[in-house]
Amino acid sequence: MSERAVLPKMLEAGAFALELSGVSRRFGALAALSNVTLRIAVGERRAVLGSNGAGKTTLFNVVTGDFMATAGRIRFFGEDITALPAHERTRLGLRRTYQISLLFSRLTVVDNVYLACRGVSRRRLSLLRPRPSGPVMEQAFSILQAVRLDDVANVEVALLSHGQKRQLEIGMALAGAPRFILFDEPAAGLSPAEREDLVAVLNALPRHIGYIIIEHDLDVALRVASFVSMMHNGAVFKEGAPEEIESDPEVQQIYLGGAHA
Amino acid sequence: MSEFAGKDRIAARSVGRSEVGAGHALFGLALLAYPAVASDFFLTQIGGLSLIEGMIALSLMTLAGYGGMVSLAQLSVAGIAGYVVAILGHNDTGVQGYDWPWAVTVPLAILAAAATSALIGWISARTSGIYTIMITLAIATAVFYFAQQNYVIFNGHSGFAGIPAPVFFGEDWRAPVPFYYLCLFAAAASYAGVLYVRRSTFGLTVQGMRDNERRMRALGFSVILHKVFAWFLSGIVAGIAGVLLVWFHGRISPSSIDVAASLNILVMAVIGGLRHPIGPFVGALVVVLLQTFASDLVGAERFNTLIGLTFLIIVYISDDGILGLWRQFAPRFDHADRSAG
Ligand SMILES: Nc1ncnc2c1ncn2[C@@H]1O[C@H](COP(=O)(O)OP(=O)(O)OP(=O)(O)O)[C@@H](O)[C@H]1O
Numbered sequence: 088m089s090e091r092a093v094l095p096k097m098l099e100a101g102a103f104a105l106e107l108s109g110v111s112r113r114f115g116a117l118a119a120l121s122n123v124t125l126r127i128a129v130g131e132r133r134a135v136l137g138s139n140g141a142g143k144t145t146l147f148n149v150v151t152g153d154f155m156a157t158a159g160r161i162r163f164f165g166e167d168i169t170a171l172p173a174h175e176r177t178r179l180g181l182r183r184t185y186q187i188s189l190l191f192s193r194l195t196v197v198d199n200v201y202l203a204c205r206g207v208s209r210r211r212l213s214l215l216r217p218r219p220s221g222p223v224m225e226q227a228f229s230i231l232q233a234v235r236l237d238d239v240a241n242v243e244v245a246l247l248s249h250g251q252k253r254q255l256e257i258g259m260a261l262a263g264a265p266r267f268i269l270f271d272e273p274a275a276g277l278s279p280a281e282r283e284d285l286v287a288v289l290n291a292l293p294r295h296i297g298y299i300i301i302e303h304d305l306d307v308a309l310r311v312a313s314f315v316s317m318m319h320n321g322a323v324f325k326e327g328a329p330e331e332i333e334s335d336p337e338v339q340q341i342y343l344g345g346a347h348a
Numbered sequence: 349m350s351e352f353a354g355k356d357r358i359a360a361r362s363v364g365r366s367e368v369g370a371g372h373a374l375f376g377l378a379l380l381a382y383p384a385v386a387s388d389f390f391l392t393q394i395g396g397l398s399l400i401e402g403m404i405a406l407s408l409m410t411l412a413g414y415g416g417m418v419s420l421a422q423l424s425v426a427g428i429a430g431y432v433v434a435i436l437g438h439n440d441t442g443v444q445g446y447d448w449p450w451a452v453t454v455p456l457a458i459l460a461a462a463a464t465s466a467l468i469g470w471i472s473a474r475t476s477g478i479y480t481i482m483i484t485l486a487i488a489t490a491v492f493y494f495a496q497q498n499y500v501i502f503n504g505h506s507g508f509a510g511i512p513a514p515v516f517f518g519e520d521w522r523a524p525v526p527f528y529y530l531c532l533f534a535a536a537a538s539y540a541g542v543l544y545v546r547r548s549t550f551g552l553t554v555q556g557m558r559d560n561e562r563r564m565r566a567l568g569f570s571v572i573l574h575k576v577f578a579w580f581l582s583g584i585v586a587g588i589a590g591v592l593l594v595w596f597h598g599r600i601s602p603s604s605i606d607v608a609a610s611l612n613i614l615v616m617a618v619i620g621g622l623r624h625p626i627g628p629f630v631g632a633l634v635v636v637l638l639q640t641f642a643s644d645l646v647g648a649e650r651f652n653t654l655i656g657l658t659f660l661i662i663v664y665i666s667d668d669g670i671l672g673l674w675r676q677f678a679p680r681f682d683h684a685d686r687s688a689g
């Protein structure tokens with residue numbers, strides 16, 4: 088609630104949800120990210136496109152703190168998080184999904200989401216069973232409804248289809264009070280019908296939640312984002328509205344050059 | 349697994365998850381009635397001992413089955429409790445033996461065991477898989493040699509003898525029937541505790557660490573804290589068993605906690621099954637029966653061969669010990685419990 092109240096003020100001030108200035112990340116001799124500068128306004132939804140190995144996932148890893156940046160600064164809602172450990176960034180409201188699902192495969196669907204909700208709330212060591220009517224369980228179930236998994240709530244995750252696992256990834260990112268989410272190729276491997284579901288789920292997210300979505304499929308990306316950043320060789324080389332990007336010759340060059348996953 | 353098999357399981361799983369059904373009631377009644385038919389020998393040497401060793405194996409199973417951390421040091425943890433009882437309470441060896449009342453020594457013994465277990469958990473928390481096994485094996489070996497070579501505290505090689513079980517409520521609790529019920533009570537309480545806690549918030553976090561430690565960290569959990577607490581709780585179960593074991597034997601020495609005996613605990617847990625807390629008790633019963641009667645069957649010196657063979661056969665034909673076999677032949681049990689992991 089309080090977040091929504093401060094939102095208009097931040098918009099007025101031209102505040103950014105996420106602000107990267109000159110961020111780099113090296114793996115030995117390889118510059119996976121070089122000098123990336125990126126500004127995303129509060130509530131904005133951005134698509135990041137780029138060929139395989141362009142550095143998109145590395146960008147996410149550096150923002151979440153899974154890897155530390157080797158140079159540059161990162162600000163999250165104005166706060167400098169460059170040196171903050173990953174779990175503290177999570178507590179600030181930053182969430183992500185993984186390109187390859189990282190789920191608790193032998194637990195049930197609802198227990199996966201429950202753990203995600205519990206991770207950012209108190210009493211994590213409680214020896215009591217979660218109350219089905221308690222606030223945390225209730226939140227878990229409302230998330231399951233949002234990602235359309237409520238009818239498989241008590242199923243073991245190992246038994247889910249690929250598409251359901253991708254939805255669960257998204258559900259876990261919605262736990263707690265997310266302010267900004269990084270979606271790493273959520274549509275990868277989905278059927279056309281499942282892609283439609285995904286687009287609907289993303290467009291139904293509360294307006295104050297901004298996100299970056301990595302997506303190879305322009306069709307999906309352009310329907311869920313209002314602005315596009317193109318990456319290549321660890322750098323952002325073009326930004327613009329979807330129409331500009333779609334008709335850009337350089338972009339077509341890279342995309343038609345066989346970089347599709 | 350095919351789509352269809354998956355759907356069948358889904359249907360079966362999402363209906364009721366009754367954990368304590370008619371099976372438990374019948375089984376519990378049988379255990380309560382056991383003294384009516386069993387001789388003193390079968391009451392203590394088979395019944396009591398299986399329940400005690402089953403608890404130590406349960407302590408291992410909770411860490412391994414729910415946490416993915418295989419510990420070979422849980423017998424050493426139980427041994428700590430036994431030594432505390434021998435040292436602070438009464439013994440006939442003439443070394444140490446402060447004659448403190450059992451109401452003081454027993455809680456201290458259990459606490460010491462749990463704290464030791466937590467310490468071992470902290471030491472091994474950054475390892476996984478085979479490295480956890482190696483580290484805990486090294487710790488078990490170190491505890492054994494330390495106890496054997498330290499005369500001031502542990503009375504070295506000979507250890508302590510003449511450790512009595514307490515007498516209260518007008519009962520000598522080492523007499524066969526009371527001792528059996530004491531073991532049954534402790535085992536049932538541990539078993540029920542594990543059954544409850546596995547679905548508690550904390551229990552779910554432990555299983556989450558087993559399935560995906562990196563994701564747990566990303567969700568905001570302190571993985572090390574949760575691991576150490578899991579080892580602490582598991583140490584309580586091993587500690588209670590350690591107290592009962594020292595009352596059972598009336599003595600304790602380094603040979604009670606040597607590496608071969610520690611491996612036996614792992615054998616029990618694996619033979620029984622690691623996916624449900626009843627497994628360790630089933631495994632303990634099988635091993636105790638083999639230990640007791642193997643000498644009649646194959647001669648005392650071939651006893652380990654027989655255990656080894658049993659182990660190999662069961663691991664070969666089942667994916668989860670005797671419980672795994674049971675699930676294949678009694679599918680209804682499966683639906684109630686597999687999802688708990
Ligand atoms: N942990 C790591 N250690 C070493 N090199 C890495 C590591 N992670 C990524 N890289 C390298 O950094 C570069 C960028 O990888 P990244 O995963 O960010 O690409 P991506 O744009 O997400 O590609 P894709 O579309 O295939 O997911 C690649 O060359 C990759 O091999």
Ligand SMILES: [Mg+2]
Pocket residue numbers: 143144145186
């Ligand atoms: Mg990637």
